[in-house]
Amino acid sequence: MSPDAEVDRNGLTALHYAAGRGDLQICRLLLELGAGVDTRNKDLRTPLMWAARNGHVEACEELVRRKADIHAANKLGICCLHWAAWGGSLDAVAYLLDQAADINAVCNAGCNVAVWAATAGSYDMCLWLHEKRADFASTNKNGHGVLNKAAWRGHSVKLMTWMLGIESIEEQLFEQDWDGELPVDRARQKGHTALAEWLHQQMCARRPSWQEAIEKIAAYRLRAARQLVAPKVTLKKHGEFEGGDFWEEHEDLLKKAWQERSPSHPELHDFGPAFEDRYIHPKLRDAAQQAREAKGEEAAWSLFEEIIPGVFASDCLFTAEFRQDFLGELESIEAAGIPTRRPNGMNRYGVILDQVGFERMLEGLVAAYVRPLGAMLFPELVGANDADEHYAFTVKYESGGDTELAKHGDASVVTLNLCLGPSVWEGGTLRFFESGGSGMYALPKGNASAGAGDIVFRPGMALIHRGQHQHQALELLSGQRVNIVMWLFARDGVVRIAPYAPDEQLTAAQRWESRRWRLDL
Ligand SMILES: O=C(O)CCC(=O)C(=O)O
Ligand SMILES: [Fe+2]
Known part of the structure; x- marks a missing residue:
């Protein structure tokens, strides 16, 4: 039986797992038993992507020696180099570039390797990629550049400070993405309050008129939300959708207003x-x-x-x-x-x-x-x-x-x-x-x-x-x-009704573990 015959529910083979864990011996064994070096799972990920994502350079080397495609990309156009950058492994990124991976490749959403590195938040990798002339000024199809991604993820002020030192990136402080959000909004929405405060200071220091503008926008949102007149509540049963149109229409404004409130x-x-x-x-x-x-x-x-x-x-x-x-x-x-x-x-x-x-x-x-x-x-x-x-x-x-x-x-x-x-x-x-x-x-x-x-x-x-x-x-x-x-x-909203038999129930360890080991993002 080919080692690729058995897959999990995501279509992952034994080689995906071995590569993802950097288990060189098992990788070799599976390859010798005929596992496809570029076998794809349901969303078209290859073993090399897993090895790169988890920073297992030796496993990457082994797969590439066996002719794995370093340009392979999954269903979303995310290629091996992107996976390595997202995983935060500078060694894996350096190895793949050394093997002629394309530093300018972009995924279907338009993210290049710099955007992935910023998403991962690796300071050293960003510096190194910048030296290698990766394009840090580019934005993806949603209007997200490196600054927006790093703010969203709440990465360090050290990384942000370095980014703002690049002239074209400073601009990103003031650029709205396709949802109309600034990096400072993203940081605040995700609960990175201190970082949002810092970004706000940077904006004000660089363009003093912005302080006023931001405050005006915030005040406007709060005022507009306060002027809304909510529909009356009357129903004591089946009232879930009472006034539904009103709440849907103003959902966005209300959400922003709550974010502005102290x-x-x-x-x-x-x-x-x-x-x-x-x-x-x-x-x-x-x-x-x-x-x-x-x-x-x-x-x-x-x-x-x-x-x-x-x-x-x-x-x-x-x-x-x-x-x-x-x-x-x-x-x-x-x-x-x-x-x-x-x-x-x-x-x-x-x-x-x-x-x-x-x-x-x-x-x-x-x-x-x-x-x-x-x-x-x-x-x-x-x-x-x-x-x-x-x-x-x-x-x-x-x-x-x-x-x-x-x-x-x-x-x-x-x-x-x-x-x-x-x-x-x-x-x-x-x-x-x-x-x-x-x-x-x-x-x-x-x-x-x-x-x-x-x-x-x-x-x-x-x-x-x-x-x-x-x-x-x-x-x-x-x-x-x-x-x-x-x-x-x-x-x-699914509610479990059929009871689990005792042998199907979770163990105490499973109940209390807060993060499961996942070979995933
Ligand atoms: O505290 C209440 O009155 C609400 C009780 C209730 O419906 C619940 O606990 O599910
Ligand atoms: Fe209840």
Whole structure:
């Protein structure tokens, strides 16, 4: 049997893998057994691209000795040299150029090797390529040049400073891409706040009139967004699309306006060590660390009490500072005067967190904590990709607004619900039903049954439940209750219904590993 006969779901052969790992012995063996040196996977990548991408020069040499095509490009026109640059390996780049790879080659999107090197952020490689006369002034078909790419990725000020020393690149500071964005916008949108600040200073220092222009644009966006009059919310059921045309029409302006707004607690918007120190409960941090170090999930389990079968509660997921700061930020969001869309088809009050600037924070939080916890508590439902995406919002109950929530199942495989407080209220109990639900909300057969019972929230209490476990919020009698709700589901909103058999379920290590080894970008 040819070694190329067996491929993975991406069409990758054993030789792709061996080359990608730089395993010279195996590469040789496979080639001797008849593996095609330029065998292509589904998107037309060759083994040499993998070796170059991962900086395995010896493997590159071996493949080239066996007549691998150094000019080969994949479906997107990304050639071996681009892969090497993107992988950040100067040695691989130098080797390929030495073998007469084309320094001016561009991929289908129009990126040349300089743009790829800038995307990778390798300072040494950029300097070296510039000496070799790679074209650093070129922009791709979306109008992205080296500066835009480096800003987008949040690369170092050292690299940026060097780039700005090249006259034609200085221009890129002021050039809008095809979406109308400047490098400084890209840096800010991706959460590289300090870099964005630095880029802004560079712009002002180079063209003082720009400071004013930028401020005017920002002020204009905020003013325009504040002048919008949001459609009324009335529906208490099936209201997802209420006013949909309005929200679609102004989506872009609103997104920019939220980016311009200065948050009252910037530290809440950046997931990272500082966020975890301040906002993740120390017990959860310890438990997660143990699980990640393969010391078991006992500590993580011990954070929870299964109050009702299938409903787990914990007071140790977030700190009190998280609740305080979050409530403060919600107040400042309300005071911003920028319209916010209703959070879901039933709750009318509250905000969609991903739309008001919490997108990046939530991505990190979900990946590091919420997804592993959901997978641990509900292994029969959360497999490798069943909770890849999230939708997060707040709900607010008070008299004159929403006071209750009808019986429903969430459009999620797992839901986390954290009670923020704020202080005192009466009523507003969350009731779970034993019924397995019906239709698409039916609980999968083979689960431990879903129990029935009432849960009285207290500030700081978080629940994790199967979204399809039917529930209802009873009437709030006085005061105010605000909760954060996070729905997890698979790509495109798919919600897992068929349970995994025990031998198909993820292992603890798989649940807690934050990055899988991937032979991919
Ligand atoms: O806190 C609430 O009232 C919302 C509860 C809910 O629907 C949920 O946890 O999924
Ligand atoms: Fe719900």
